[in-house]
Amino acid sequence: MSDDKDHQEIIYGLCKKRGFFWGPSPEIYGGAAGLYDLGPLGKLLKNRLEGQIRSSFVKANFWEVECPTVSPEIVWKASGHLDGFIDPITECIKCGQNYRADDLIEELAPDAKIKGLSLDELTEKINELGIVCPSCKGELGPVTQYNLMLRTQLGLDQVAYMRPETATTTYLLFKRFLTFFRNKLPAQVFQIGKAYRNEISPRQGMLRLREFTQVEGQIFILKADEVDWEYFPDIADDKLPLLPYQIQEEESDEVSNITVKEALEKGYFATQAYAWCVHLAYQIFRSMGFTNEVMRLRQHLMNERAHYAKDAWDVEIFTESFGWVECCGVHDRGNYDLTRHKEFSKEKLYVKVDKKPVVPNVLEIAFGVERPLYCLIDNAYEEDEERSWLRFPPRVAPIQVAVFPLMGKDELESVAKDIYDDILESGLIIYYDRSGSIGRRYRRQDEVGTPYCVTIDYDTLEDTTVTIRDRDSMDQVRVKRENLVVVLRNLVRGEKRFSDL
RNA sequence: GCGCUCGUUGUCUAGGGGCUAUGAUGGAUCCCUGCCACGGAUCCGGCCCGGGUUCAAAUCCCGGCGAGCGCACCA
Numbered sequence: 001m002s003d004d005k006d007h008q009e010i011i012y013g014l015c016k017k018r019g020f021f022w023g024p025s026p027e028i029y030g031g032a033a034g035l036y037d038l039g040p041l042g043k044l045l046k047n048r049l050e051g052q053i054r055s056s057f058v059k060a061n062f063w064e065v066e067c068p069t070v071s072p073e074i075v076w077k078a079s080g081h082l083d084g085f086i087d088p089i090t091e092c093i094k095c096g097q098n099y100r101a102d103d104l105i106e107e108l109a110p111d112a113k114i115k116g117l118s119l120d121e122l123t124e125k126i127n128e129l130g131i132v133c134p135s136c137k138g139e140l141g142p143v144t145q146y147n148l149m150l151r152t153q154l155g156l157d158q159v160a161y162m163r164p165e166t167a168t169t170t171y172l173l174f175k176r177f178l179t180f181f182r183n184k185l186p187a188q189v190f191q192i193g194k195a196y197r198n199e200i201s202p203r204q205g206m207l208r209l210r211e212f213t214q215v216e217g218q219i220f221i222l223k224a225d226e227v228d229w230e231y232f233p234d235i236a237d238d239k240l241p242l243l244p245y246q247i248q249e250e251e252s253d254e255v256s257n258i259t260v261k262e263a264l265e266k267g268y269f270a271t272q273a274y275a276w277c278v279h280l281a282y283q284i285f286r287s288m289g290f291t292n293e294v295m296r297l298r299q300h301l302m303n304e305r306a307h308y309a310k311d312a313w314d315v316e317i318f319t320e321s322f323g324w325v326e327c328c329g330v331h332d333r334g335n336y337d338l339t340r341h342k343e344f345s346k347e348k349l350y351v352k353v354d355k356k357p358v359v360p361n362v363l364e365i366a367f368g369v370e371r372p373l374y375c376l377i378d379n380a381y382e383e384d385e386e387r388s389w390l391r392f393p394p395r396v397a398p399i400q401v402a403v404f405p406l407m408g409k410d411e412l413e414s415v416a417k418d419i420y421d422d423i424l425e426s427g428l429i430i431y432y433d434r435s436g437s438i439g440r441r442y443r444r445q446d447e448v449g450t451p452y453c454v455t456i457d458y459d460t461l462e463d464t465t466v467t468i469r470d471r472d473s474m475d476q477v478r479v480k481r482e483n484l485v486v487v488l489r490n491l492v493r494g495e496k497r498f499s500d501l
Numbered sequence: 502g503c504g505c506u507c508g509u510u511g512u513c514u515a516g517g518g519g520c521u522a523u524g525a526u527g528g529a530u531c532c533c534u535g536c537c538a539c540g541g542a543u544c545c546g547g548c549c550c551g552g553g554u555u556c557a558a559a560u561c562c563c564g565g566c567g568a569g570c571g572c573a574c575c576a
Contacts, residue, residue, distance in 0.1 A: 008569090009513095017512045017527085030550065030566040084576045089502095148576065164576070200574055201502070208575075387538075406535065435529080439537035446537095458535065467536075474537065 008321035011378055012205060014388075018448050020045065020377060020398075021206065034202030034210035036370075041448055044398035044429060046213070046373055050192055052287040052396065053215055053369075060231070060280055062188040062217050063180075067169035069194050070152060073159040078344035079168040079337065081149060081161075089146045090126065101143040105131060150196045150210075162196035167216045167364060171337045174349050177220065185351060185360055186225050186273075190217035192369075204322065206374040213369040217280075220338075220360045221273055222353065229272035235279045236261040243298040244268045255296050268299070270311055270332070274363055278313050278330045281365045285315050285328065288372055289393035294318040294379055310334050315367070319378040327375060328367035335359040380449060390449030391472060394492045399450040401488055402431045404441050406457040416456040419466065419481065423454070426485045428492060446471055452491060452498075454484065470498040477501045 015021050019039030024031035038046060054064065076082040090101040101122045122143040131140065150162040163169055170191050181187040195214040202208045241255040242263055258266075260275050269275035278297060285295060300312035315328035338359045342349040350357040380390040394400065403420045405412035413434060423430045431450065433441045438455065445453055453469040455476075460466050465478040468487070475498070479487050490496035 013512060019511095024567065027567095031568095033567070081576065089574095146574090148574095197575085202575095203569090205568090404536095437534065437537080437539070439539085442537050444538090455536065469536080476536075 007378070007381075008205075011321060011374075011381060014381070014447070015042070015377060023205075032210075034199055034208065036206060036209065041398040042373070045376070045392075045396065046369060048396040048398070049288050049369055049373060049376070050213075050215075052289075053192065053284055056280070056284045056287050057190045057217055060188070062190045065170065065173065065189050065191050066193060067163075067166065067173070067191065069163050069169075069196070070154070070160050071163060071169060071172075072154065073161065074344060075168065075172065076149060076161050078340045079171075080340065081164055081168070090123075090140045090143045101126065105129065146200065148198050150198050164197050165195055165216065165366070166191045166193050166214045167218065167333075167366060168337065170216065170218050171341055171362070174220065174338060174341070175347060178351065183351070186219050186221040188217070188219050190215065190365075195368075206370050207322065207325065209368070209370055215365075215367050215369060217277075217365040219273065219277065219363040221363060222351070222358065222360050226271040226273040226361065226363075229276055232260075232272040232276050235276060238279060240279060240282055241292065241296045242268060243296055245299040245301050248298070248301060274311060274330070274332050277363045277365055281313075281315050281328050281330050281367075284365070285317070285372065289376055289396045290317055290372070290379065294375075296324070298324075317372065317375040317379070319375050320381070321374075321378050325371060325375055327371045328365065331364045331366065333362040333364050335361050337362060387443055387446055389446035389471060392449040392451070393494070394451040395494050397449050397451050397492075398429065399431045399445070399448060400428045400452070400492045402433060402441070402445045402450050402453045404433055404438060404453060404455045406438055406455055408434045411461065412456050412458070415460055419454065419456060419484065422485055423488065426489060428485075428488060442469060442474075452488060454488075468498075468501070473498065475499075 018041060020042035021036050021038050023036035024033050025035045025037045026032070027037075057064070073082065105122070105125055120143075126140055126143070149164050152160050152162060154160045170189060173189075177187045177189060192213065192215050194211060196211050197209075199208060199210055202210060237259050239257045239259050240263065241257050243253060243255050244263075244266075247254065247256075260269075260279055263269055264272065264275050269278065282295070282297060294317055296316050296318075298314050298316050300309070300314065305312050310332040312332070313330045314326050315330075316324045317327050319325050338349045341347070342359060348357075350359045352358070376392070376396070377390065380392050382389050382391050390397075392398075401423055403416055403423065405416040416434075417432070420430060420432050431445070433444065435441070436444075442453055449471070451471045453471075455467045455469060457467070459478075460481070464481045466481055466484060467476045467478050468484075468491075469476045477498075479501070487496070487501065491498060491501075
């Protein structure tokens with residue numbers, strides 16, 4: 001796409017102008033990359049997405065929990081993030097170029113044994129092997145560490161870190177879950193909360209943040225349930241747009257739309273439970289308003305997978321701004337995490353199966369909310385010669401209804417305000433606007449994606465009907481005032497279509 | 502963090518040492534307006550931050566911060 005950048009600029013301009021998001025934050029001090037503020041409309045939209053996510057999980061029998069965002073060092077030692085997140089870095093003294101020290105040594109001296117070496121030992125190794133900057137032949141500085149976790153402290157001297165994922169904090173509750181779920185597995189929980197990653201160089205605006213809201217659903221499950229999953233039959237015949245790794249290795253990106261059952265038979269998924277998780281992730285994104293045409297499920301190649309992941313599929317969303325964007329990962333984490341926390345905490349993080357202790361496996365659905373937030377705006381954007389508008393599905397639109405008096409006359413305004421109060425009372429998010437021509441007010445709402453506008457005119461005073469104007473078609477229908485709130489609620493919930501009114 | 506390019510009202514933008522910084526769009530109040538950015542009046546709002554050169558800096562130089570692209574990074 002030649003107009004990639006244009007589209008990205010259009011979206012960012014619109015979002016800044018209309019109060020979806022601002023940044024980088026704090027703007028008045030110049031801003032720090034990777035931090036953004038949500039404006040009123042962005043926050044409304046995010047709340048709606050989180051609402052859809054929450055209800056999808058709850059319908060799938062998950063229970064929501066919330067954990068602290070800061071945890072003592074030991075937690076991250078156990079989880080592997082302390083070692084996994086600290087990269088050894090060396091900087092060229094002459095040109096300032098940075099390198100991963102271990103990668104550099106391995107690349108230039110494949111025979112060197114560097115596994116498990118400390119930072120000082122890596123520095124020695126570089127000197128010993130006479131390794132210099134590949135780019136300018138300058139001398140390399142001492143090996144230091146770069147930590148992708150944000151470090152802080154508790155009290156005077158306890159080292160702690162902001163969580164880089166919510167999942168680990170969820171696992172720490174495993175013993176409590178056993179009690180809550182009355183010692184029965186599977187146990188399904190999820191968490192929506194902030195996570196922090198100290199990215200070296202955040203790019204692509206809202207897509208790579210240093211602080212973001214993460215959603216992570218976890219199933220603690222035993223092998224027997226994985227292969228014979230209670231809820232699997234419900235979804236076995238649903239089709240998914242799949243891109244398994246074998247196809248990608250053939251340099252193809254052709255998605256095959258096949259049923260979950262078929263995918264399992266073809267070996268794309270190892271177990272029923274994992275397949276169900278991929279399906280659930282897909283459903284969650286559908287509920288947020290993404291259409292089939294912009295979604296695909298892509299399996300990670302073998303070398304893409306994280307150390308703990310036995311299998312990994314992503315939900316990807318197509319955007320005009322960035323092409324395909326990775327939005328959600330579904331991982332089979334095995335029993336890595338619980339085993340590690342069992343070792344480090346010395347707690348009994350297992351269940352008894354046939355009188356033997358078994359550490360259950362964990363299946364995980366993980367994603368950040370800001371990515372789908374951006375992708376949804378990107379997908380929703382439409383323009384023609386006449387206007388530009390955001391085609392949000394009504395159920396996730398930030399403002400659901402706007403109310404206008406046809407003109408700013410007292411007799412129209414007093415009725416309009418009564419109607420505004422009625423709708424407000426119903427719980428819909430509503431906006432009142434009396435300023436400017438009626439066309440201008442419709443355009444303002446189009447630009448922020450408000451699906452329905454209600455206009456009070458002189459006929460309203462005669463026959464108590466108002467017009468509802470549809471954002472996408474710009475068509476209007478008249479409805480009785482006493483039916484208005486019910487009609488609007490049905491429209492917004494997607495229980496009725498405007499064209500059927 | 503490196504390299505290249507860039508940073509002017511809410512948004513988009515012209516200018517590139519010299520009176521009061523250009524235009525569009527937007528917003529506010531009023532008039533007009535009987536359904537899709539009409540028109541009129543009045544008003545609002547800007548040179549990213551710091552230092553330097555100069556009689557004079559939005560403009561030139563240095564540094565910082567930020568953005569886009571490329572490199573590196575992305576558990």
